[in-house]
Amino acid sequence: MRVSAKADYAVRAAAELAAAQAEEAPVKGERLAEAQEIPLQFLEHILLELKHHGIVRARRGAKGGYWLARPADEVTVAEIVRAVEGPIAHVQSTPPEDIEYRGNAEHLQAVWIAVRASLRNVLEEVTLADLVSGELPTVVGELTSAPDAWVAR
Amino acid sequence: MRVSAKADYAVRAAAELAAAQAEEAPVKGERLAEAQEIPLQFLEHILLELKHHGIVRARRGAKGGYWLARPADEVTVAEIVRAVEGPIAHVQSTPPEDIEYRGNAEHLQAVWIAVRASLRNVLEEVTLADLVSGELPTVVGELTSAPDAWVAR
DNA sequence: GCACTCCTGACCAAGGAGGTCAGGAAAGTC
DNA sequence: GACTTTCCTGACCTCCTTGGTCAGGAGTGC
Numbered sequence: 001m002r003v004s005a006k007a008d009y010a011v012r013a014a015a016e017l018a019a020a021q022a023e024e025a026p027v028k029g030e031r032l033a034e035a036q037e038i039p040l041q042f043l044e045h046i047l048l049e050l051k052h053h054g055i056v057r058a059r060r061g062a063k064g065g066y067w068l069a070r071p072a073d074e075v076t077v078a079e080i081v082r083a084v085e086g087p088i089a090h091v092q093s094t095p096p097e098d099i100e101y102r103g104n105a106e107h108l109q110a111v112w113i114a115v116r117a118s119l120r121n122v123l124e125e126v127t128l129a130d131l132v133s134g135e136l137p138t139v140v141g142e143l144t145s146a147p148d149a150w151v152a153r
Numbered sequence: 154m155r156v157s158a159k160a161d162y163a164v165r166a167a168a169e170l171a172a173a174q175a176e177e178a179p180v181k182g183e184r185l186a187e188a189q190e191i192p193l194q195f196l197e198h199i200l201l202e203l204k205h206h207g208i209v210r211a212r213r214g215a216k217g218g219y220w221l222a223r224p225a226d227e228v229t230v231a232e233i234v235r236a237v238e239g240p241i242a243h244v245q246s247t248p249p250e251d252i253e254y255r256g257n258a259e260h261l262q263a264v265w266i267a268v269r270a271s272l273r274n275v276l277e278e279v280t281l282a283d284l285v286s287g288e289l290p291t292v293v294g295e296l297t298s299a300p301d302a303w304v305a306r
Numbered sequence: 307g308c309a310c311t312c313c314t315g316a317c318c319a320a321g322g323a324g325g326t327c328a329g330g331a332a333a334g335t336c
Numbered sequence: 337g338a339c340t341t342t343c344c345t346g347a348c349c350t351c352c353t354t355g356g357t358c359a360g361g362a363g364t365g366c
Contacts, residue, residue, distance in 0.1 A: 059363085061311055103168075103169065214340085
């Protein structure tokens with residue numbers, strides 16, 4: 001139940017691309033790496049994955065760089081996380097709807113389904129445009145407004 | 154963003170212990186392993202961790218076994234997951250409230266906080282008693298009642 | 307032709323996942 | 337006191353992931 005460096009980096013780089021979308025020109029990997037303090041060569045692998053998933057496009061050579069394949073308000077954080085981390089909230093590498101529990105654990109399946117649904121409620125609502133503008137969806141506002149959301153357990 | 158085998162096993166074994174709480178007698182590891190089809194020796198390590206976290210108690214020898222340290226309605230799934238997997242929803246192994254993002258990723262922190270809060274909303278509400286009885290909290294009911302909660306993406 | 311930038315695969319060290327194995331240490335029974 | 341039972345613990349194992357680095361190849365633009 002943790003967020004990998006890769007997913008974190010991917011979302012941050014994508015946010016930079018979203019912000020640069022107005023410029024109408026590709027952004028170099030180097031600039032993304034510097035803006036977000038991400039190791040360049042590692043970032044290039046991540047951007048390649050995003051490209052393979054159709055989230056990002058790229059051109060080589062002088063004047064080359066990366067850009068978002070779609071408008072920033074049509075790309076969700078969930079998509080990016082899935083592109084680099086794979087499916088969200090799988091249990092033992094299988095989707096929760098495919099698991100069959102026995103005995104007293106029978107209702108655990110519903111719990112894992114609920115876990116996944118609650119993650120989706122956040123990650124699929126937030127777009128890159130939201131992230132850059134800071135105008136996050138109301139669901140995020142509700143969840144972060146409780147003071148104990150900001151403290152460890 | 155996945156659930157490990159260890160966490161899944163831990164919750165399932167704990168559910169068995171919760172169901173056996175009425176018996177007033179310890180449950181052997183072997184019985185737990187058979188009931189939930191978990192490799193016995195692996196399960197023993199997990200139960201040991203749960204014991205170290207004060208969730209489970211144990212006695213050795215004939216008539217020995219494991220039992221819950223507290224009533225089943227006072228033990229949440231969140232506790233069990235934390236005991237075996239560590240803190241929930243850390244980013245790059247640091248808690249989201251400690252991360253400082255730069256530039257266009259500034260508001261990403263709020264998103265990760267929301268992710269953690271939404272996970273807690275589920276995992277801290279469900280107790281072992283809920284799990285065994287099948288009477289899950291309303292938040293779970295709401296999340297699992299949407300049909301697309303049960304399909305892959 | 308040359309500089310620039312992405313693209314790709316190989317590699318690497320450390321650690322986690324998901325176990326197994328072997329033995330020791332309490333607790334109960336006879 | 338011996339014996340059985342059951343938990344307790346550490347060592348070990350294989351495979352995979354994480355978080356990178358390195359080296360070179362392949363388009364693109366001037």
